[in-house]
Amino acid sequence: MTVSKDDLIDFVYDEVRMLDEGRYDDWMALWTADGMYWMPLDWKQADPIHETSLMWEDQFMLRLRIERLKGARTFSQKPKSRCHHVIQRPYVDLIDDEAGKYVVTTQMHYVETRLDDQFLLAVTARHDLVLQDGALKIAQKRVDILNCDAAFGNIQLLP
Amino acid sequence: MTTYRTRNDIEALVTPEQVHRDVYISDELFRLEMKHLFANTWVFVGHDSQVPNKGDYYTTQIGDQPVIMVRHTDNEVKVLYNRCPHKGTKIAIDRNGNTGKFFRCPYHAWSFKTDGCLLAIPLKKGYADTGFEKTENSKGMKAVGAVMNYRGFVFARLAEEGIGFEDYFGGSLSSFDNMVDRSPAGRLEVVGQPLRYMHKCNWKMLVENQTDTCHPMVAHESSAGTAVQIFEELGLPKDGPKPPAMEIIAPFMSPYEFFEDMGIRTWPNGHGHTGVHHSIHSDYSAIPGYFEQMVEAYGEEKAKAILGENRHNTVYFPNIMIKGPIQQLRNFIPLGPDKTLVESWIYRLVDAPDQLVARTAMYNRMINAPTSIVGHDDLEMYERAQEGLASDGLEWVNVQRLYPGDEEDFDHEAVENGTTERQMRNQFHAWVKFMIATMPDDAAVLEAAE
Numbered sequence: 001m002t003v004s005k006d007d008l009i010d011f012v013y014d015e016v017r018m019l020d021e022g023r024y025d026d027w028m029a030l031w032t033a034d035g036m037y038w039m040p041l042d043w044k045q046a047d048p049i050h051e052t053s054l055m056w057e058d059q060f061m062l063r064l065r066i067e068r069l070k071g072a073r074t075f076s077q078k079p080k081s082r083c084h085h086v087i088q089r090p091y092v093d094l095i096d097d098e099a100g101k102y103v104v105t106t107q108m109h110y111v112e113t114r115l116d117d118q119f120l121l122a123v124t125a126r127h128d129l130v131l132q133d134g135a136l137k138i139a140q141k142r143v144d145i146l147n148c149d150a151a152f153g154n155i156q157l158l159p
Numbered sequence: 160m161t162t163y164r165t166r167n168d169i170e171a172l173v174t175p176e177q178v179h180r181d182v183y184i185s186d187e188l189f190r191l192e193m194k195h196l197f198a199n200t201w202v203f204v205g206h207d208s209q210v211p212n213k214g215d216y217y218t219t220q221i222g223d224q225p226v227i228m229v230r231h232t233d234n235e236v237k238v239l240y241n242r243c244p245h246k247g248t249k250i251a252i253d254r255n256g257n258t259g260k261f262f263r264c265p266y267h268a269w270s271f272k273t274d275g276c277l278l279a280i281p282l283k284k285g286y287a288d289t290g291f292e293k294t295e296n297s298k299g300m301k302a303v304g305a306v307m308n309y310r311g312f313v314f315a316r317l318a319e320e321g322i323g324f325e326d327y328f329g330g331s332l333s334s335f336d337n338m339v340d341r342s343p344a345g346r347l348e349v350v351g352q353p354l355r356y357m358h359k360c361n362w363k364m365l366v367e368n369q370t371d372t373c374h375p376m377v378a379h380e381s382s383a384g385t386a387v388q389i390f391e392e393l394g395l396p397k398d399g400p401k402p403p404a405m406e407i408i409a410p411f412m413s414p415y416e417f418f419e420d421m422g423i424r425t426w427p428n429g430h431g432h433t434g435v436h437h438s439i440h441s442d443y444s445a446i447p448g449y450f451e452q453m454v455e456a457y458g459e460e461k462a463k464a465i466l467g468e469n470r471h472n473t474v475y476f477p478n479i480m481i482k483g484p485i486q487q488l489r490n491f492i493p494l495g496p497d498k499t500l501v502e503s504w505i506y507r508l509v510d511a512p513d514q515l516v517a518r519t520a521m522y523n524r525m526i527n528a529p530t531s532i533v534g535h536d537d538l539e540m541y542e543r544a545q546e547g548l549a550s551d552g553l554e555w556v557n558v559q560r561l562y563p564g565d566e567e568d569f570d571h572e573a574v575e576n577g578t579t580e581r582q583m584r585n586q587f588h589a590w591v592k593f594m595i596a597t598m599p600d601d602a603a604v605l606e607a608a609e
């Protein structure tokens with residue numbers, strides 16, 4: 001099976017649309033069983049595990065994050081946050097049909113809001129995708145925040 | 160408007176069981192805290208592994224005072240005010256760097272040795288016969304009142320005179336000892352960058368929350384309770400290896416009895432810790448090879464004693480907390496009455512297996528990051544409290560849980576039920592002590608005002 005450049009670009013557009021529309025069950029279905037979401041703390045951080053990251057989350061942790069958003073006693077989500085991605089056309093960095101591996105890098109502006117507060121993060125997302133049973137899945141998503149060294153308030157949803 | 164001028168004014172803000180809301184919301188009291196409390200106490204500056212080589216420096220602040228921590232040519236760590244004695248320009252702006260043998264002000268090239276002494280001024284003859292040498296500015300960059308490097312952790316007292324380091328911390332240093340002793344080499348090293356998390360609330364709310372053992376099962380039900388629920392839905396074996404979230408977050412859901420039994424210890428001058436007998440850090444899985452390394456370094460008996468101590472949060476008054484079992488330090492940096500920057504640092508146990516620093520980093524991001532689902536609910540509580548305190552309906556905040564009913568003795572170490580608010584009362588007792596220590600007495604203030 002071959003994957004086209006358009007397939008990869010569409011994948012990223014679909015993914016951020018799910019996040020913006022809060023379709024989290026669809027979003028969870030995009031991941032491999034051992035897929036990891038990484039948000040480094042340091043600029044050009046190389047090691048997600050042996051120093052602090054903002055996020056380095058397995059499927060259990062992502063599911064917990066998503067389930068928590070629905071909870072009746074999730075106080076920091078009363079009222080709920082909303083988010084909004086504006087993305088540039090993704091760069092397709094790797095197409096390896098033989099290995100079933102693909103890499104896509106996307107520049108995004110991520111906006112999150114709750115009550116009277118709204119903030120903007122300029123982020124670069126790198127998707128490591130794999131083909132599983134004929135569908136593209138996320139093996140790793142790395143999200144680098146341009147001002148990762150700044151102090152943030154709550155970032156509650158997912159860039 | 161000046162409301163708080165005398166020692167009596169300050170003392171009236173704290174009763175044995177309540178605290179006036181102004182300590183959290185008043186601009187004037189915040190300025191007095193910066194001037195008195197943060198000058199008279201020993202405040203954490205940084206870890207000496209942040210400046211391993213001569214000339215290495217790190218910039219931070221003590222209260223509202225910008226300072227530089229620097230490794231001097233004699234290998235000692237110095238703490239200097241980050242201000243050129245000429246026009247006030249900050250000497251260093253980047254958070255870390257190496258300045259070589261001297262600092263050089265970027266404005267007029269005045270230069271200083273790394274202990275602050277003036278080295279040179281260009282065209283110095285311009286100051287001949289001006290009396291310049293009689294000014295304090297001619298001496299160089301000013302050093303803080305006193306500095307102590309305790310097993311790598313650097314503290315400073317801004318005030319020239321005041322309580323000594325050992326008197327101030329006393330028995331509370333046992334928590335630092337336990338954290339450092341957990342390294343087979345008896346040494347810690349800073350790891351990576353700190354989390355930087357901005358809170359729109361007063362710094363004391365964060366410090367109080369460190370020994371608030373009646374909030375985890377309530378405020379963190381959404382994260383810890385949901386973790387337990389998902390774990391059960393997945394039907395994972397209870398005795399098998401647990402997902403990281405279960406090991407780190409789920410213990411927050413422990414029942415009240417768990418927190419009652421874990422105990423709280425207080426020391427004089429506002430220090431104290433939760434987790435005297437056990438804690439949420441007690442049941443972490445063993446890391447292969449680590450115990451053997453500890454036995455080799457300390458002998459079996461001492462190794463067991465070090466690792467058997469599982470203190471939860473130790474508050475070092477005024478504004479840091481450490482977690483010995485996971486080598487974390489959180490610094491609650493006051494920026495305004497309603498603004499606090501929380502830095503969460505982690506350290507590596509030198510010569511211990513890498514899995515330990517992996518768990519430490521995991522704890523830091525899962526619990527204390529701006530992206531943490533646990534941190535989100537804590538911040539929500541603080542910010543709601545900050546807003547709620549504007550209410551004129553009630554003026555006092557209650558810290559009465561397990562108050563013994565007569566005058567409490569904070570001058571001696573005590574161990575009590577783990578849900579007491581005694582440590583919060585202990586902090587406010589110290590707060591008054593170090594706020595008024597350098598205030599003129601009431602009669603002098605009132606006379607001057609007349």
Ligand SMILES: [Fe+2]
Nearest residue numbers: 374375378537
């Ligand atoms: Fe909490």
